[in-house]
Amino acid sequence: MSETYTxxxxxxxxxxxxxLLRLLAGHPNFEIEQATSRSKANKTVGYSHPNLRELDLRFSSPDDLESVDVLFAATPHGVSMEQIDEFDEVADTIVDLSADFRLNTAEQYEEWYDGHSAPEYLEESVYALPELTRDQLPGADLIASGGCNAASTILGLKPLFDADILSGDEQIVADVKVGSSEGGAGGGDASSHPERSGVVRPYAPTGHRHEAEIEQFLGVSLSFTVHAVDMTRGSSATCHVFPGEPVSKGDLWSAYRESYEDEPFVRLVAGGGGVYRYPEPKAVTGTNMAEVGFELDPGNKRLVAFSAIDNMMKGSAGQAIHGTNIALGLDETAGLDFQGLHPVGAP
Amino acid sequence: MSETYTxxxxxxxxxxxxxLLRLLAGHPNFEIEQATSRSKANKTVGYSHPNLRELDLRFSSPDDLESVDVLFAATPHGVSMEQIDEFDEVADTIVDLSADFRLNTAEQYEEWYDGHSAPEYLEESVYALPELTRDQLPGADLIASGGCNAASTILGLKPLFDADILSGDEQIVADVKVGSSEGGAGGGDASSHPERSGVVRPYAPTGHRHEAEIEQFLGVSLSFTVHAVDMTRGSSATCHVFPGEPVSKGDLWSAYRESYEDEPFVRLVAGGGGVYRYPEPKAVTGTNMAEVGFELDPGNKRLVAFSAIDNMMKGSAGQAIHGTNIALGLDETAGLDFQGLHPVGAP
Amino acid sequence: MSETYTxxxxxxxxxxxxxLLRLLAGHPNFEIEQATSRSKANKTVGYSHPNLRELDLRFSSPDDLESVDVLFAATPHGVSMEQIDEFDEVADTIVDLSADFRLNTAEQYEEWYDGHSAPEYLEESVYALPELTRDQLPGADLIASGGCNAASTILGLKPLFDADILSGDEQIVADVKVGSSEGGAGGGDASSHPERSGVVRPYAPTGHRHEAEIEQFLGVSLSFTVHAVDMTRGSSATCHVFPGEPVSKGDLWSAYRESYEDEPFVRLVAGGGGVYRYPEPKAVTGTNMAEVGFELDPGNKRLVAFSAIDNMMKGSAGQAIHGTNIALGLDETAGLDFQGLHPVGAP
Amino acid sequence: MSETYTxxxxxxxxxxxxxLLRLLAGHPNFEIEQATSRSKANKTVGYSHPNLRELDLRFSSPDDLESVDVLFAATPHGVSMEQIDEFDEVADTIVDLSADFRLNTAEQYEEWYDGHSAPEYLEESVYALPELTRDQLPGADLIASGGCNAASTILGLKPLFDADILSGDEQIVADVKVGSSEGGAGGGDASSHPERSGVVRPYAPTGHRHEAEIEQFLGVSLSFTVHAVDMTRGSSATCHVFPGEPVSKGDLWSAYRESYEDEPFVRLVAGGGGVYRYPEPKAVTGTNMAEVGFELDPGNKRLVAFSAIDNMMKGSAGQAIHGTNIALGLDETAGLDFQGLHPVGAP
Incomplete structure (x- = not known):
């Protein structure tokens, strides 16, 4: 319990x-050793992240990696696979937040991304969405934190497969809305404020790479479209599905409760009154919580499943910490207890 | 050409x-006679609409209606049907922007709204989306301006039916994103800025009333879900459809061009480079233009049709003026030539 | 340390x-007894506050108040003074977040608000901005949490008086920008999203009531103007002042450090590189931190002092908890350790 | 009247x-000859500006300039002065929108910008804010369109000098709030949506270059601070001034009316009821209108002057067209009649 990892x-x-640095700094079981940056080496962490100005830490050159218990890699796709042997030397546990180790085989990776330079690691890596992979995480040496849009979509749909409401042969349309932080700290013209504010922009109309993860974990193919909307954080998935057999609201409540009743980071929001009646990114900003819910459209034999997460948290850094907590045998909610804000503006 | 209507x-x-007042004030063929308001009678129009401060006009009581050539009714659903006989007495042409006269029969109206108190007018009313009803508009006495989300959805899908790419038996999912002006000038708690800013909120997950119009005009049933997102103006429809036969990009370009090549207010945006590659509400803010486009997802036998309009213009007041121009035999683009702004923030 | 208060x-x-409920729920020394609401009695707290859905608590009628150690009153101005005797009966410590007990005398209150119905409590109440009143807080029975715009302005200016850079005779202009949560959960037409989004709106050009608090605590009169801008949380004060004697950057660094070096919730941000070079509300969203900083304009003999807080935290609920922690002899940062998010959208 | 200029x-x-292209395309007296771009040569204008997709025009290389009646230069500061001789050869009238020809002398330019390479043109250039320079514009060969923040500030203050309410010796604080389009189409990290949305950011705390223009035209020095806020278009200036003699609201109404009663693009907004009671950028989005207004703070002997413009219009391209209309003897409002939108989101 009081064990501390570097x-x-x-x-x-x-x-x-x-x-990640924010979460590690507030985590009872971690002590930050280094944060690397080539371009900002020796600058304070607060230079890049104004919320972390109180953190007494300067960026280190990536050439000066020291040994640690856990190494978190938050680099662009393709970087970790090149450096994985080096990471392996300095750390007992590697947690990679890129797509490099999420898929099972080099063939899958090549289909959606590019050639894979370290395919031998793919088999041992464990995907970090605990609602899917909790059993495989304890003791994992290489953890692959999942994609944000994959996380929101999978969490919304999973109970329907768990409860055999869907078999996998049905049409599934996932219409996803995401915030601007998905574009990263750099961003190009399309991410500039004048061009990006107020948009509803089909930025990955088809062929979004997170499809690969969803298909791998749900075992089904689906129709996936991602829109950029005006928020900073958030991934909201609306999944339109068509069950072969009629399904009632009671069936759905049972299914979702069954799948998630012991999950500390999934909350059911399905109807009721007030302003917040279905899952919304605003309600989970800054938290590791996923909201999931549903509605029926009997006339069209349709079921709509909604889910909403903070793409930076449940969709990325929070998911990574959650998975690591389980891998190391810690309290799985450690460091992830922030409850979110109300009201909050664009998440 | 130089004819003027009151x-x-x-x-x-x-x-x-x-x-409507903004458009009429800038329209070469109209002269504004009255704008009614019970609560703001005798206040200037600029009191409510700051962009119209130069307009030398005060609100009149609705009890003091004078005779005019054209009467535009911009009242909540259910009001016009109660007053239609009165409107008929004072005006040659009535243009109603509520849902009261959009549907063909009292039965349809009752199914989606409530009992209809003036069903005898339903047959003669002409729906104002000229891309659908241009032939019926000339000489119309009662024009029913269509719903914003119906307009965006219909315009995105229509070419697929025109070109027999869809037959009507296929699954159609329309996932719509709308701005806050749809809630009207009043709005409740959910429309307050702290609760409404930055949202992705499923506000009509199923059963949205505009479904009725879409089904009436496309002759098919579809799965329709509306989300509130952070913009003021705009309705963006993403339609996921599954054609029975394979379709190529060339087929789609042909279909969309065929349907819209003579339309002054429809623009094709489908791929290409730069920041704006698919239809977006930002690109049409303040204009009567609809952007439509598409993308293929061959692996899932899916076609995604996108469309974007300004809900206040092509989805409401602009559509009404467009329809009225045609009804009166005017240049159909008169008063609707604003080209929009770049950049513009939340539309 | 492990003491618990109801x-x-x-x-x-x-x-x-x-x-307040969010902060109390996460506070190691508090246990929530009741949250009152007349209109929402028996509904869950999560009905109103979606971030608190995990909180197992329903609203109580205000008629069923039970005895507690600490009673927080988050009611509109004028309510607490009417009920203060009742509050006094049920609680050892009362923390009022309205303006009712902030000013020293009934005369002052009447000048800025209205007649005061419980003036006998004004003398004993202690203002809760610990950077001003830390010494008076221990043991306080009635705590008056300060106004948000007063807090941001006072914190930006205080070091200049502490260090005698200002004497009180100089011209001081405070130009403040605030978020929409200041309008409260109700709000009127001006708070509706279509009217409120994207504004720069002079909503209190002159005569804002927080002036009274600022003048009471700084002992000077100042020129105070408040603008509404497009964020949900946040109060940012830009104070333009004209010191009689030339002042250097070194003098300013010394003054601000001197005033705040032991303060856990004040951070100096004055120049340097990167994106965040001066105080900004975005950098403190959800936290109890105040950012303060300054810049010199030697040509105009002007000094500009900046400060930024989250109006809901340092400007209200966080300030109240901070003051209460001190009043009760608890660790003053207890329950207030959230570090904020980066990036975050509209705060 | 029906004359056409290239x-x-x-x-x-x-x-x-x-x-500029949008305004010229809709202008009755202009025909667009070329729009230059080195990087986008041969691409359609709609590639960069989605609102101009109907414009049948491709970017030309700047090396292929053809002769025209009027050449508008919308290049970064420092470019026009290098190319002014070349511009002079191909065009009868040059309208420069950069800062290159706004100041009267090379010394002034060097003080605020850098060395000037074509100082001989400074004397003949005419500043394009017609409310200041209408008399000098007819027949001008070189027009220097003014800075946006200078325009908003000057327009708010000018009546106070015209009416001798200010003499020039008083303290003047101009606290300006601007939108993200001021950063231009490129922008850096600070302009990326995640970092720029929801900000109140002191981006030019002191030393903003538009001070030079204001001081040149008002003949006084002032304290000038610019904040970035969350809108795309807009410059809003709040000027806090301290008249030596008491002034009444009636005096102010007289002064502002006197200065602007014949101005087609200035509107007085000072109190009254409703949501829009003082000048706001939202109310003028897309228009060439300036809103100006004021409020009194008698207790502090202060007068607050407000003004709001669209920085892209009255602050830049609209001002340039307005000035050019006058220079060429056209109707001065030609091409500038758009009335703006209500509601509109972030301007």
Whole structure:
């Protein structure tokens, strides 16, 4: 319980790196050793992340990696696979937040991304969405934190498969809305405020790479479209599905409760009164919570499943910490107890 | 060409009423006679609509209606049907922007709204989406301006039916995103800025009333879900459809061009480079233009049709003026030539 | 340290009430007894505050107040003074978040608000901005949590008086920008999303009531103007002042450090590189931290002091908890350790 | 009246260049000849400016300039002065939207910017804010369109000098709030949506270059601070001034009316009821209108003057067209009649 692990973050200036540093700094079982950045080496962490100005830490050069218990890699896709042997030397546990180790085989990776330079690690890596992979996480040496849009979509749909409401042959349309932090700390013209504010922009109309993860874990193919909307954090998935057999609201409540009743980070929101009646990113900003819910459209034999997460948390850094807590045998909610804010503006 | 018609607006303080007044004030063939408001009678129009401070006009009591050529009713659903006989007495042409006269029969109206108190007018009313009803508009006495989300959805899907890419038996999912002006000038708690800013909120998960119009005009049933997102103006429809036969991009370009090549207010945006590659509400803010486009997802035999309009314009007041121009035999683009702004924030 | 106090919140459905409940729920020394609401009695707290859905608590009628150690009143101005005797009976310590007990005399109150119905309590009440009143707080029975715009302004200016850079005779202009949560959970037309989004609106050009608090605590009169801007949380004060004697940056660093070096909730941000170079509300969203900083304009003999807080936290509920921690002899940072998020959208 | 001039725009991909193209395309007296861009040569104008997709025009290389009647230069500061001789050869009238020809002398320019390479043009250039320089514009060969923050500030203050309410010796504090389009189409990290949304950011705390223009035209020194806030378009200036003699609201109404009663693009907004009681950028989005107004703070002997413009219009491209209309003897409002939208989101 009072055990302490040393941890470092590779890629500390990015949004995900910053979120990891925030969570590690407030985590009872971690002590931050290093945060790396080539361009900002020797600058304070607060230079990049204004919320962390009280953190007494400067960025280290990535060339000066020291040994740690846990190494978190928050680098762009393709970087970790190149450096995985080096990471392996300095750390007991590696937690990678890129897509490099999420898929099972090099063939899958090549289909959606590019050639894989360290395929031998793919088999041992464990995907970090605990609602799917809790049993495989304890003792894992290489953890692959999942994609944000994959997380929101999977969490909304999973109970329907668990409860055999869907068999996998049905049409599934996932229409996802995401915030601007998904574009990362750099971003291009399309991420500039004048061009990005107030948008409803089909930024991955088809072929979004997170499809690969969803298909791998749900075992089904689905129709996946991602829109950019005006928020900073958040991934909201609306899944339109068509069960072969009629299904009642009671069936759905049972299914979702069954799948998630012991999950500390999933909350059911399905109807009721007031302003917040279905899952919304605003309600989970800054937290590791996923909201999931549903509605029926009997006339069209349709079921709509909603889910909402903070893409930086449940969709990335929070998920990574959650998975690591389980891997190390810690309290799985450690460091993840922030309840979120109300009201909050654009998440 | 230089003919001038007198026009009044019932419900002048609402957002739609204000937009009508703006368009009429800048229209070469109209002269504003009255704008009514019970609560703001005798106040200037600029009191409610700051962009119209230069307009030398005060709100009239709705009890003092004068005769005009064209009467625009921008009142909540259910009001026009109660007053339609009165409107008929004072005006040659009535243009109603509520849902009261959009559907063909009292039965349909009752199914989606409530009992209809003036069903005898339903048959003669002409729906104002000219891309659908241009032939019926000339000489129309009662024009029913369509719903914003119906307009965006219909415009995105229509070419697929025109070109027999869809037959009507296929699954159609329309996932719509709308701005806060749809809630009107009043709005409740859910429309307050702290609760409404930055949302992705499933506000009509199923059963949205605009479904009735879409089904009436496309002749098919569809799965329809509306989300509130952070913009003021805009309705963006993403339609996920599954054609029975394989379809190519060339087929789609042909279909959309065929349907819209002579339409002054529909623009094709489908791929290409730069920041704006698919339809977006930001690109049409303040204009009567609809952007439509598409993308293919061959692996899932899916076609995604996108469309984006300004809900206050092409989805409401602009559509009404467009329809009225045609009804009166005017240049159909008269008063609707604003090109929109770049950049613009939340539309 | 492990002492636990019972606490109730009067006015639990409002934004400030919700923020208090959030903080109390996460506070190691408090146990929530009741949250009152007349209109929402028996509904769950999560009905009003979606971030608190995990809190196992329903609103109580304000008529059923039970005895507690600490009673937090988050009611509109004028309510607490009417009920203060009742509050006094049920609680050892009363913490009022309205303006009712902030000013020293009934005359002052009447000048800025209205007649005061419980003036006998004014003398004993202690203002809760610990950077000003830390010495008076221990043991206080009636704590008056200060106004948000007063807090941001006072914190930005205080070091200049502490260090005698200002004497009180100089011209001081405070130009303040605030978020929409200041309008409360109700709000009127001006708070509706379509009218409120994207504004720069002079909502209190002159005569804002927080002036009274600032003048009481700084002992000077100042020129105070408040603008509404597009954020949900936040109060940012830019104070333009004109010291009689030339002042250097070194003098300013010394002054601000001197005033705040032992303060756990004040952070200096004055120049340097990167994106966040001066105080900003975004950097403190959800935290009890105040950012303060300054810049010199030697050509105009002007000094600009900046400060930024979250109006719901350092400007209200966080300040109240901070003051209460000190009053009860607890660790003053207890329950207030959230570090904020980066990036975060509209705060 | 029906005369037509050819016009080209140098720097057509930028925000200001796009706004000029939009205005010229809708202007009854102009025909667009070329829009230049080195990087986007041969791409359609709609590639950069989605609102201009109907414009049948492709960017030209800046090396292929053809002769025109009027050349608009919308290039970054420092470019026009290098190319002014070349511009002079191809065009009868040059309208420069950068700062290059706004100041009277090379010394002034060097003080605020850098060395000036074409000082011989400074004397003949005419500043394009017609409310200041209408008499000098007819026949001007070189027009220097003013800075946006200078325009908003000058327009708010000018009546106070015209009416001798201010003499020039008083303290003047101008606290300005601007939108993200001021950063231009490129922008850096600070302009990315995640970092820029929801801000109140002191981006030019002191030393903003538009001070030079204000001081040149008002003949006084002032304290000038610019904040970035969450809108795309807009410059809102709040000027806090301290008249030596007491002044009444009636005096102010007289002064502002006197200065602006014949001005087609200035509107007085000072109190009254409703939501929009003082000048706001939202109310003028997309228009060439300036809103100006005021409030008194008798207790502090202060007068607050407010003004609000669209920085892309009255603050830049609209001002340039307005000035050019006058220079060429056209109707001065030609092409500038758009009335703005209500509601509109972030301007």
């Amino acid at each position: 941890a470092s973050v590779i890629g500390g200036t990015g949004f995900t790196g910053g979120e | 026009a009044s607006v019932i419900g002048g303080t609402g957002f739609t009423g204000g937009e | 606490a109730s919140v009067i006015g639990g459905t409002g934004f400030t009430g919700g923020e | 016009a080209s725009v140098i720097g057509g991909t930028g925000f200001t260049g796009g706004e």
